[in-house]
Amino acid sequence: MDWLSEHAWAVWLGLAALLGMAELVSLDLVLAMLAVGALAGAVSAALGAGVPVQVIIAGLTAVAMLWLVRPSLVARLHQGPDLVLGTGKLVGQRAVVTRRITGLEAGQIKLGGETWTAAPYDEHEAIEVGATVEVFEIRGATAYVHPLPELGQS
Structure with missing residues (x-):
């Protein structure tokens, strides 16, 4: 003991x-x-x-x-990292407009090295070639985008 x-x-x-x-x-x-x-x-x-x-x-x-x-x-x-697959990983990405986008006519964007058909998220908006946009949603093969403000603008 x-x-x-x-x-x-x-x-x-x-x-x-x-x-x-x-x-x-x-x-x-x-x-x-x-x-x-x-x-x-x-x-x-x-x-x-x-x-x-x-x-x-x-x-x-x-x-x-x-x-x-x-x-x-x-x-x-x-908890772990969220696994985003397919087109979901493109939502939130930035892209450049390569063909004018309007509510009446789909345009094109360069997104992740690929060309995508794009439409404005706000159907009353027109987005010109060269503008930087953010992808809000992808439906089918169309990316719905919203323009980002250019530097120097608020």
């Missing part, structure tokens, strides 16, 4: 290692938070705290990790 009280830090460290290995199987971050609590217990044991204090420190650290750290880690792991 004397050895156990003298080497409590080793017991805590072993518990932390076991919890860490079990976390590799569960992958839900609960056991990892408990392992951090066990590491806090090991540190308090190495600093000479009594066993009741070690247990309290380990428990409070584990609860704090579960309550404060785990939710943000889980949220971060579950």
